[in-house]
Amino acid sequence: MDKKLEKLRSDYKNVPLPNNLDEIVRNAIHRSKSRRRFPMKSIAGLTAAAIFVLSLNTSPTFAKSLSNFPVLRNVVKVLTFTEYTVNEPTYKANIKVPAVSNLKNKDLEQSLNQKYLKENQKLYDEFKKEISSLEKKSGGHLGVDSGYEVKTDNENILSIERYVVNTVASSSTTMKFDTIDKKKEILLSLPILFKDNSYIDIINKNIKEQMINQMNQDESKIYWIPEANLDYSIDPFVSITENQNFYINKDYKLVISFDKYEVAPGYMGVVEFIIPTNILTNILVGNHYIK
Amino acid sequence: MKGNSNLEKELVDFIMNNKDDFYRLAYGYVKNSSDAIDILQDSIQKAISSKNNLKKEQSLKSWFYRIVINTSLDFLRKQKRVVVVDEETIQSYSSGINDHYTNIDLERSLEALPPKYKSVIILRYFEDLKIEEVAEILQESPNTIKTRLYKALELLRIKMN
Numbered sequence: 435m436d437k438k439l440e441k442l443r444s445d446y447k448n449v450p451l452p453n454n455l456d457e458i459v460r461n462a463i464h465r466s467k468s469r470r471r472f473p474m475k476s477i478a479g480l481t482a483a484a485i486f487v488l489s490l491n492t493s494p495t496f497a498k499s500l501s502n503f504p505v506l507r508n509v510v511k512v513l514t515f516t517e518y519t520v521n522e523p524t525y526k527a528n529i530k531v532p533a534v535s536n537l538k539n540k541d542l543e544q545s546l547n548q549k550y551l552k553e554n555q556k557l558y559d560e561f562k563k564e565i566s567s568l569e570k571k572s573g574g575h576l577g578v579d580s581g582y583e584v585k586t587d588n589e590n591i592l593s594i595e596r597y598v599v600n601t602v603a604s605s606s607t608t609m610k611f612d613t614i615d616k617k618k619e620i621l622l623s624l625p626i627l628f629k630d631n632s633y634i635d636i637i638n639k640n641i642k643e644q645m646i647n648q649m650n651q652d653e654s655k656i657y658w659i660p661e662a663n664l665d666y667s668i669d670p671f672v673s674i675t676e677n678q679n680f681y682i683n684k685d686y687k688l689v690i691s692f693d694k695y696e697v698a699p700g701y702m703g704v705v706e707f708i709i710p711t712n713i714l715t716n717i718l719v720g721n722h723y724i725k
Numbered sequence: 726m727k728g729n730s731n732l733e734k735e736l737v738d739f740i741m742n743n744k745d746d747f748y749r750l751a752y753g754y755v756k757n758s759s760d761a762i763d764i765l766q767d768s769i770q771k772a773i774s775s776k777n778n779l780k781k782e783q784s785l786k787s788w789f790y791r792i793v794i795n796t797s798l799d800f801l802r803k804q805k806r807v808v809v810v811d812e813e814t815i816q817s818y819s820s821g822i823n824d825h826y827t828n829i830d831l832e833r834s835l836e837a838l839p840p841k842y843k844s845v846i847i848l849r850y851f852e853d854l855k856i857e858e859v860a861e862i863l864q865e866s867p868n869t870i871k872t873r874l875y876k877a878l879e880l881l882r883i884k885m886n
Contacts, residue, residue: 438882439850458766462766466769700869701873
């Protein structure tokens with residue numbers, strides 16, 4: 435074993451024990467046993483029911499706000515439509531549901547907003563379900579934090595990021611993006627942006643180059659690609675999907691996003707790669723969105 | 726299925742036999758004796774009151790380790806402790822003859838690790854558990870534990886140099 439580790443280990447092992455540890459532990463055991471005479475189960479059930487505070491801010495002014503601000507009438511924007519929260523010592527939820535408004539294309543507006551609401555309702559329901567199944571076991575810790583961020587909002591495009599952070603023992607983060615052409619009022623996707631499927635290979639190649647460069651420059655970075663020479667087996671990153679998470683940033687650059695654990699160890703978090711436009715120009719449908 | 730009283734007896738024996746390890750584990754996180762005792766007491770209470778949830782295939786050991794770790798992390802989360810040390814305190818640690826500067830550095834570097842890295846180091850190298858056992862305790866896949874261990878060692882080495 436490494437010398438330094440050996441030293442840390444002996445420090446850890448040599449922590450002095452309290453003289454009366456035996457007594458302390460005996461007492462704790464004794465107290466825990468006698469406490470069980472109370473009808474624990476029904477009390478636990480009652481508090482659990484009382485604890486879940488659901489604050490549902492279905493804003494009644496939401497619909498009105500469209501007509502109340504004439505200046506904003508023609509501006510497509512994103513607002514918080516409703517929020518779900520649970521706030522209890524070991525269970526936390528904070529779910530913000532976005533809604534886009536002022537699109538003339540009402541079908542698109544509705545389908546987006548319904549998607550957002552459904553996603554988050556599902557998230558909330560699942561959260562509650564997990565809590566009740568945990569309660570039946572030994573209890574535990576759960577957290578969920580969901581919300582949105584407007585990544586880009588210029589005259590042509592609106593890019594909305596939605597994130598979900600799940601916390602159990604460690605946390606995982608999932609991202610989703612929607613990019614809307616504000617003029618044509620359509621939802622953009624990678625296949626729409628490019629002439630054919632060749633974008634997949636071109637982007638893959640670039641991302642792998644960026645990963646290798648980053649790892650060469652900074653030893654603390656690890657990506658799961660064969661070039662990383664990892665001494666453990668893990669499925670390496672092979673390719674983005676046809677509908678990989680993406681958005682277009684303020685500089686009109688294409689950004690490809692990977693969730694936590696998708697292409698790298700958890701400590702790397704969510705990772706993003708900005709794809710240089712010059713390698714894409716030949717295959718882009720136009721230079722309208724990405725410049 | 727084991728009878729209720731059998732299970733309880735087994736659990737009590739288990740706690741009594743391993744109390745030193747559990748105390749050290751809690752101490753490893755909170756770094757102070759009275760807090761470590763509190764955590765041990767809380768963990769015992771949690772374990773005994775929820776012993777019926779212990780699944781048959783689960784080992785008593787990894788189950789109890791998990792309770793101690795979660796209780797410690799909860800405690801730290803509530804405390805969000807900032808270690809402020811004034812000049813005088815630093816002086817009082819320094820005996821002049823037997824300075825242990827390197828020890829402090831070493832300890833600090835383990836302290837400086839985020840809890841999830843600290844947990845894998847403690848369980849794997851100090852408690853000598855197998856990767857699979859560590860994975861069961863932390864409720865992660867063995868691969869995740871390996872990744873974390875790798876990273877934790879890397880972080881330690883960087884900081885110790």
